[in-house]
Amino acid sequence: MATAAALSASTQYVTLGIDREVFAIDVALVQEILDLCPISRIPNAPPALMGMIDVRHRTVPVIDLRTKLGLPPVPPTPSSRIIVLDVPLNGRMVIMGLLADRVYEVTPLSEHPMEDAPDIGVRWQSQFIKGVGRHGDRFVIVLDVSHLFGSDETMLLVPAASVAAG
Numbered sequence: 001m002a003t004a005a006a007l008s009a010s011t012q013y014v015t016l017g018i019d020r021e022v023f024a025i026d027v028a029l030v031q032e033i034l035d036l037c038p039i040s041r042i043p044n045a046p047p048a049l050m051g052m053i054d055v056r057h058r059t060v061p062v063i064d065l066r067t068k069l070g071l072p073p074v075p076p077t078p079s080s081r082i083i084v085l086d087v088p089l090n091g092r093m094v095i096m097g098l099l100a101d102r103v104y105e106v107t108p109l110s111e112h113p114m115e116d117a118p119d120i121g122v123r124w125q126s127q128f129i130k131g132v133g134r135h136g137d138r139f140v141i142v143l144d145v146s147h148l149f150g151s152d153e154t155m156l157l158v159p160a161a162s163v164a165a166g
Helices: 145-149 160-165
Strands: 012-018 021-026 030-035 049-055 058-064 081-089 092-100 102-108 129-135 138-143
Touching: 012 081, 012 092, 012 138, 030 049, 049 092, 081 102, 081 145
Parallel strands: 021 138, 058 092
Antiparallel strands: 012 021, 012 102, 030 081, 049 058, 081 092, 129 138
16 A cells, blocks of 8 residues: 555546545546446445446446445435546456545645545544545545455455456
8 A cells, every 4th residue: 555655746636525525536547427327236235335337338336435434325416426447456457436425626636745544533444545635725535446445345246266366
């Protein structure tokens, strides 16, 4: 895992909202941002795995970021978006969707140095956080996408041979 100090000041991020918090994902991982669309449920799936969507004839699993971070689920709103990502996982790229309450903009977080994730005082698991930046007067939590998706929900979708080989 890269330290916050190692994150490039010139990196662009997609900023998104969950509850009252602002998060960011490296724009290089983002394929596209979609309006909410019908999600096909998967029986007996873990709580954060909402189901699958079709993106240009590709099956894309969708994870609810709220649930993944331990926040209570809420009904989607007109601002809800699915961020389609290429996630580095087990030595290969896996396409995944991430449901967010809203998406703000693409922006650098170079106004202040990136700080390491705090060990205490956050409502979500700190291993999902790559660092904390700032945009204007707001803190922006930069997500570690590999750790976020490298868990039980994703392992259900990655063939066993790929996991063993990775």
